[in-house]
Amino acid sequence: MSRHLISAADLSRDDALAILDTAAELALLAQRPIPKLPTLRGRTVVNLFYEDSTRTRISFEAAAKRLSADVINFSAKGSSVAKGESLKDTALTLEAMGADAVVLRHSASGAPHRLAGWVRGSVINAGDGTHEHPTQALLDAFTMRSRLGRIAGLRVAIVGDILHSRVARSNVWLLRTLGAEVTVVGPPTLLPIAIGSWPCAVSYDLDSALPQSDVVMMLRVQHERMTDAYFPSVREYSRRYGLSGDRLARLPGHAIVMHPGPMNRGVEIAADVADSARSTIVEQVSNGVAVRMAVLYLLLGGAAEPAPELAAAASGRDMP
């Protein structure tokens, strides 16, 4: 695995499976009376959040703390960023404090990529603009695998605001790597122009996509990024692309409903669907901690680069 986690598209199948397998073991450890591990003692993880976030920030914080890392939380509000400090200067400050990993959430697509060039530690993308949100895609894949037993061959419909969704982009790439068949569904105004180059099918009609889906992933309508009139009214969007109880009944019996949160109940997903037994929304949150622990462990748990003689030693043995 590379030193950073910036894009789900960078992950090879082996990398992704290593993260999911590690997360599966770590999820079991979380059920113990003492769900704390000494593995990252003495390492410092900085949560650098330029955008509001509840679950992602708390999830990364919980993951780092369960592995005994020290956590420094930084949110742009109330910091020197409010005084006009640039990302680079903030990064150099963190570097001087000895951050081993920086978890970055930023409104600008590509910010983690820039940051990776400025700091020595690992950079983990916790969502950048409309680009990617790789740990969300990993926890979604983890949830699919734990509910349905596999990912390869699953038919996954990702529904809604694809244009603004970093979750959709990360999921499309990761699920393709893991062998699922993805269909993105949404109104033409909410699909990116380059959707033809994505490794997925495209549909404008939710009702025809539902009966052939093992997984339906509903995306949030991102009102804060809606600077144009993408659809006539929220009500019309909800009628054509919202997952109602009637639509839920058209899914195959084993199919699951996912949502990355936060939900707009009554817009993209009906309240009773969100609370139904087929919804994995709460599971996704708890799986998020295990997946982020796995990412932190795999990025920070070992040596940055093995010395040659150690690499030779490691290849000659499997387990002491």
Place this chain on the structure above:
Amino acid sequence: MAAPRPAQPAAAGPAPAASFAAGQARSGGKALLGPEEIRRALTRIGHEILERTDGGSDVVLLGIPTRGVPLARRLAARLDQTEGLSVPVGSLDITLYRDDLRLRPARALGHTEVPESGIDGKIVILVDDVLYSGRTVRAALDALTDIGRPRVVQLAVLIDRGHRELPIRPDYVGKNLPTSRREAVRVYLSETDGEDLVTLQAGQEAGHRGGGPRTPK
């Protein structure tokens, strides 16, 4: 016991290297123990466990992945055959507790599975293939603390090859093998490697196994 997960996922990452090394060892190494010797050693350990734990009640066997796990299962089968005693068996992965994590790239985790009856107040017997520096056992003791509070913790190993780096000693030993630090002891088990065999290879300090981490000099 819960469904055995026979070293498949745990060994998935390192398996190619291991089988490559195994091929070398089996052609170049000196065979020390064959299937019969391994079987007899385990039978004897089984009897010793019964003697030293007052008939084996309250015993929980925890194998340390990879090869401690099948050894623990075999010991449990012995106890069942000789005394009709059904002993809980589990596995205890120590990767996250190792003291040499920063010396190598992050490793794949093994599987930890604690029997449902738990370990509180029990006699926990850790089972591993080779005892060497003692660092693996130290990590296992740390891992145990996070799971519960056994009444007694004991250690059973198939091979004790000496060269301890910590004040740790085994309670049950299949065979004491005086070795040099430059030699490598390899244990193959039919569950993980297709055959039962213990070999000694000369002059491969880097490729040793069974003893836990070595500090790079």
